[in-house]
Amino acid sequence: METFTVTLIVLAAIAFGTVIERILPLPVPAPLIQTALGVLISLTTSYDIEIEPHIFFIIFIPPLLFLDGWRIPNDELLRDSPTVLSLAIGLVVVTVLGAGLFIHWMVPAIPLGVAFALAAIISPTDPVAVSAIAARTPVPKRIMHILEGESLLNDASGLVAMKFAVAAVLTGSFSFFSASETFGWLALGGIVTGVAMTFVITALKSQISRRLGYHGPARILTSILTPFVAYIIAEHIEASGILAAVASGIAMSVAERNDTDLAVTRIDRKAVWETIYFAASGATFVILGEQLPRLIDGASDLVVETGHGNPLWIVVYVLAISAFLAAARFIWVKISLLLTFRKEMHGDTRLQTFRLTSVITLAGARGTVTLAGIMTLPLVMTDGSEFPARDLAILLAAGVILVSLIVASVGLPVALKGLRMDEGEDHEQQIDRALVLSAQAAIVATEKRALEIREDVDETALQRQTRLILDFYRNRIDEKTSDFGEFQPRSGSRELMRVLLASAVKAEREEVFRLVRAKELPEDAARKLVDDIDLIEARFAP
CATH class of the missing domain: 1.20.1530.20 (Na+/H+ antiporter like fold)
Known part of the structure; x- marks a missing residue:
């Protein structure tokens, strides 16, 4: 005791x-x-x-x-x-x-x-x-x-x-x-x-x-x-x-x-x-x-x-x-x-x-x-x-x-105070570039997944959820942000959103890891990105 x-x-x-x-x-x-x-x-x-x-x-x-x-x-x-x-x-x-x-x-x-x-x-x-x-x-x-x-x-x-x-x-x-x-x-x-x-x-x-x-x-x-x-x-x-x-x-x-x-x-x-x-x-x-x-x-x-x-x-x-x-x-x-x-x-x-x-x-x-x-x-x-x-x-x-x-x-x-160093490309710039490339990969993956499930779901709901996800990633490319803001699934479409988002975030992560392997993105910057991606996916987890 x-x-x-x-x-x-x-x-x-x-x-x-x-x-x-x-x-x-x-x-x-x-x-x-x-x-x-x-x-x-x-x-x-x-x-x-x-x-x-x-x-x-x-x-x-x-x-x-x-x-x-x-x-x-x-x-x-x-x-x-x-x-x-x-x-x-x-x-x-x-x-x-x-x-x-x-x-x-x-x-x-x-x-x-x-x-x-x-x-x-x-x-x-x-x-x-x-x-x-x-x-x-x-x-x-x-x-x-x-x-x-x-x-x-x-x-x-x-x-x-x-x-x-x-x-x-x-x-x-x-x-x-x-x-x-x-x-x-x-x-x-x-x-x-x-x-x-x-x-x-x-x-x-x-x-x-x-x-x-x-x-x-x-x-x-x-x-x-x-x-x-x-x-x-x-x-x-x-x-x-x-x-x-x-x-x-x-x-x-x-x-x-x-x-x-x-x-x-x-x-x-x-x-x-x-x-x-x-x-x-x-x-x-x-x-x-x-x-x-x-x-x-x-x-x-x-x-x-x-x-x-x-x-x-x-x-x-x-x-x-x-x-x-x-x-x-x-x-x-x-x-x-x-x-x-x-x-x-x-x-x-x-x-x-x-x-x-x-x-x-x-x-x-x-x-x-x-x-x-x-x-x-x-x-x-x-x-x-x-x-x-x-x-x-x-x-x-x-x-x-x-x-x-x-x-x-x-x-x-x-x-x-007064110390100056050449640290190479700024991490924020590297993250911005990775945000763009990973968002582009997510857009391609979302469109591909939407085509695959088109015949098995409601067409109107699929178009709405696909557009919502694509708009988010296009906004990321324009604004260099991972904030979802008002990003929410339409009523009764949470499962459809989860299916589409799963393909998107998987493509995002794969692109981030590809950049790390290619020495185009530092590991600490990659971890920050993966953390943000995980938070997005977890938000819509079943």
Whole structure:
């Protein structure tokens, strides 16, 4: 009963946090509010949230990484892949080595292996937090795509690096050649497993629907289970479950181009996944806040053991680590941009490079994955003794997260002023063009379907409904809008309208997906269009 009560309290805190976020006059990041509410829960209740580290990890990480992989536009990821890979892999390696040595030098009480584990887990960035921070000063789409791609890949690289570091602490040894061989299998096995599971599950869903009938809720539940299945199977074969979850999500974004789900199912699935993501990411910060008082108590004792009598040294450690991460990120980003991104700059190259470097540096806020990962540090060593400096490592990681969010919320809007980028054709123009082409396809499909059913329905009703649909799509071509306005079926003709509209929206979707495959429409723009099409179809669903 207590577990159920605690769960309800955490979920209520997440929901209440959104109310506070909207009331506040300043754009305070939701993670900071959720953490504060977690602290409030700890101070005002007697409940203790105790979660086994590995259970915590498997509950939160697979769905979060899966949805990140699902939502990121693959074409944008490929376009900026040199920059993304430089940040997601090169910067992670530099961060793990540099920050690990720095942390151990600064806090000798943290063993070198634990310092590397901490450095690995604070390397991933969280663009979701940045999106919330920059809500009132939007980040250019090109930069957001780079940050999303970096976050998606460095989540995996950071977590895998942490896994090696923790293994070295537990076993007391580390072999570079052995680790390289193991990493190869972890990466290859995880990616193959994730992609395979997504396409196998997608194929099974289609087969079952054809043989036994369509069932929307079951298909939504299957999509929720997909990242967990990929993660568990990959871990079972000793591959990377993390990479399996990421690869599974990316594969899902490809598989949905041939999606056979009904419009209502897609709408419901999107709402369900948004709720899962919102709850999972919010819960990690509420849990962090709830555990902060206890972490501070435990870490204070350890700080005293290092020779410092004042627990405020924890603040010094957090600020020093944050400064080191920011400096390393700024230097690496600047070099990377000069090599891979120079042509996209306008005006004074030096000034624009500095602004762009500053934006990407400040946008490197840490978030959910860092928090979920650090909470999975083992409680005990293989001999049964306590894992060294666990509480201090968790507290330092939590501090780095909070500092990065605060710095980003204050500095990012300032750094974005005056930044100009060549992002190619405007997304609105691309959507307008796709609206015209998809509307033309819908007109052809409607006229064809009307001819096919002409002998089986009332001629007058068919003409009225056909004209109504054609007028709507012609208006879309003229006005570049997907709003139905007063579009309603005539009395007694709803079924006829549904039959005609089914052919129209099917042709629309096929044209949109064709444009995506032909690289003539970005995936994020296509998703917006498909969402609008689904809403139209759902409006007249039986």
